[in-house]
Amino acid sequence: MTHTHLTLDDVSYLLPDGRVLFSHLNMRFHAQRIGLVGRNGVGKTVLARLLAGELRPSAGRCLRGGTTHYLAQRAGAPRGDTAAGLAGLQAPLDALARIEAGSVDARDFELLGDRWDLRQSLEREWRRFGLGHLRPETPADALSGGEAARAALCGAILSDADFLILDEPSNHLDRNQRQALIEQLSLWPRGLLVISHDRRLLAGMERIVELSPQGLASYGGAYDFYAEHKAQEQARALQTLEQRKQERLRGQRALREQQERQERRQARGERRGREANQASILLDRQQQRSEDSAGKLRRQQAAAREGLDQAVREAARRAEDDAAVVVHALPQGRALPRTAIVLDEVELPFAPPATRRVGLSLGGGRRIGVLGPNGCGKSTLLKVLAGQLRPVAGRVRSPAACAYLAQDLDGLDPSRGAIEQLLALNPAARESRLRMLLAQLGLDAERAARPCGLLSGGERLKAALAYALYADPPPQWLLLDEPSNHLDLPSLQALEAMLRGYRGGLLVVSHDEGFLDALGLDGWLTADEGGWRLLDGAEWEKRVINQAWF
Template sequence: MATTHYLALEDVSCVLPDGTLLFAHLTETFDDQRRTGLVGRNGSGKTVLARMLAGLQPPSGGRCVRAGSVHYLAQQISTPAPGATVADLAGVQALLAALQRIEAGSTEPADFDTVGERWHIRQQLQHALEQHGLAHLRADTPASRLSGGEVMRVALIGALLSEADFLILDEPSNHLDQPSRQALIEQLAHWPRGLLVISHDRQLLDTLDRIVELSPLGLRSYGGNHAFYAQAKAHEQQNAVAELDRARLDRRREEQALRAQRERQEKRQARGARAGQQANQAKILLDRQKERSDHATGKLLRQQAATRQALAQRVREAAEQVADEAAIHLHAPPTAGVAQRLVAELDGVELPFVPEALRRISLQVRGRQRIGLTGPNGSGKSTLLKVLAGQIQPLAGRCQVITGAVYLDQSLGHLDPDRAVLEQLQQAQRTLDESALRMRLAQLGLDAQKVALPSRLLSGGERLKAALACALYADPPPPLLLLDEPSNHLDLPSLRALETLLTSYQGAMVVASHDPVFLEALGLTDRLEATGKGWRLGAVG
């Protein structure tokens, strides 16, 4: 069957508002025959490129060609407007409203145009909700009642119901529990049209047909899943490092040869000058001899300069082929508290917006306790964290939390989107000078240009690093960290750095995550699990 729908990049470039070149001269085709994963480091421009492919953002140069309709699902679902419903999140509210008007007797052509052939959309939406384990939701359920994971799942349902010729999904497995991630993989396996997935989720990427990597070198296509890509990438890096080593060795050897050549030339000049003086030659002959010698020396120096330049260029080109895997460095904050100090206590607290079995909880958190918060989407993990953070009031019971606790939600609301990262860090940390703070941000991968931008202009992973810096580098450091899915949006080097940082953090910590590998790396003392019979707290050991 011939390809009928595709997305194409033709010499596409992007220059940011501050003049930074994000990427340049990208040429690639994404067709409906190969389900493709787009990977790359945080800040490489994956989301910007996806928005360009979807027609939501024009390129600075070149052009994007779309043959067919495109549905784009962002990695950060916008906070639902007041009064928004499940139908709004799924993108079918206008369709349902037109259908309802027709059923009530409307003969407006616009309503029939809106509905088209989708007369069963109401039943399709409800069936999809039931298939995705969201049978408790209806089209008119207020979006404000949904958890972060449920919001993403409803948005994914909308994407799958869109009947678009091409789906572009940006980090779709973020916020999803493991059963939901597996369901997503199965649904995408049966998606019959074009698919482009931006992700760091290796489990999801392993189910796709090819991987395309965006890096400072441009776009590189790998004809296989993530495991094939990782193997090919490792082989490429071995070859690139070997070539860099050879280029550096050749440069050192050539430098030695050039020095020896120059020394021989200088000795010949010195011998010629002495011989001329001893032969008592006329001054005019000596001057001509010196002129010839100077000319030969100048020619030699020019040749050697050209050789050095060629060698240096070879080393630079070899170095460019070596991936920038420099470890992201994070400074461990000073001790944040005493081990047995009580930092949070819930006494008979009743949580709102959660299943009946999980509504009541009593919990004590002490100075260096590290609690992993687990459970399915919609079980109340985010609600519990918001109650501890003071953002939601419990229905009943007593909640006491130490002053200075920091909560980072899934949307990173702790970070002001309109202010520069450096400015926000300076407000939180007044002991260190600006150069020290800039260095710490640079060691997180946030360079001088990025720390001066409003944080909303950063990538998801960069915003998370900025939010963590503002929290953990604060003076004084927080005695309690409340983290809701902090590993989302991060590439693998950044994720390893985050694990290292949180492991060295000495305060109390409650972390909600669906990533078992990430939680295992944190050295948890306890796990608090949301089950069908209530909250279950147990020591890890």
């Protein structure tokens, strides 16, 4: 029997433009539940594709003991494909159909294996993830992006692979679907590698592996264990940086004192030579020896200073790699009106009948979480408030100074860089300040200039956040649609801190319970079969205790 494993043997990967993404990675992944974390743009998706055999390393080897099933962030299928094809199960389902029609071809039995209930199992999983309307033959191009992702996820769960590799599998899932995913993965009996920033999902892992510019590091526990050890590592890195700075100060002081002693000795020697009335040839030789000695000392001191500086740079680099991402607090705009958002008998386009009509009145400064299953109209509601969609009927009033962050990031031009777009939005701002804001979000000068279409998913989200948050004038209301999707953990924590301190109005759609809990919300707008309901904190707590939502 093959021992299930994925092994990196001195693996390096160069991007098409020649830049090194990572180098000399060595690690063995055993058949356990493993979470892969790391900053946006560090190469997690590329590493997953290398492990799955979809890419070849520039150097080194990727070894696989057993079969793998890789599920990308964006599920896709060729034109004309089906929902079963998205799930990666078209071939065994076709084999099952042929066997049921009388085939005795050995290849059909090999494709199917012992999965005689595959059709029923697939439809059961689809129902679990809110896709009960699908059939294997449903055309793939009839599915939304979220439906396609969920259909493919169900196929991964039903695969016979020895190792599942899932890239951000909880994106596009609502609360119930996320819980179903966590339960299903807890039962997965073979190898599992999950790229995620979802803290509830990572809490069920047996091991966390972090990819950073320093390479791979393994933490032998779930997310809480990892977070505790990362905090300790950051504290040690900052302590080491301070020690190296103090050592440099002491070393520089000692080098100055050494230089001053040398100059005093040289001056005394020259004075004695003149007073002793020595021959000029002897004085010249003595001066040459003195200059040679001084030159040698200068070279030694320059090397010593470079060594001290290098020690500080190395310590600073390690501290910066772990440093928190910064999202700056937003300046408050004009005074918030008593009533800021009004939806008067509004009929939403595209929403299902139960949640098509909505009436709402929100005062300035309210902090509202918007919750409901996928497809109930949450994103449509935000688009109507932002002026991106016109209601079918009714009257809408919303603040002029509101920032809207769409789930699909369609506010960004993929052909232009983040700094170019941010400058166009803030023509009076200093470019150096805007570059600083992007850098502290985790987009350095090179990434800020790169066309947004070439950035990773998390990097595009950071660019979109900057575009939404740092507008001029500053927004009085933030309308955020799934802002935690694709963000790495440090960026997510920085966004939580900024939103906690934001004093304007907030309307945020999210299925990430940990993220919502961190925002200090004062109300909840829920959508279900009974329509829209606005609940205050006490009503919400009572409803959660009774599990009477969604």
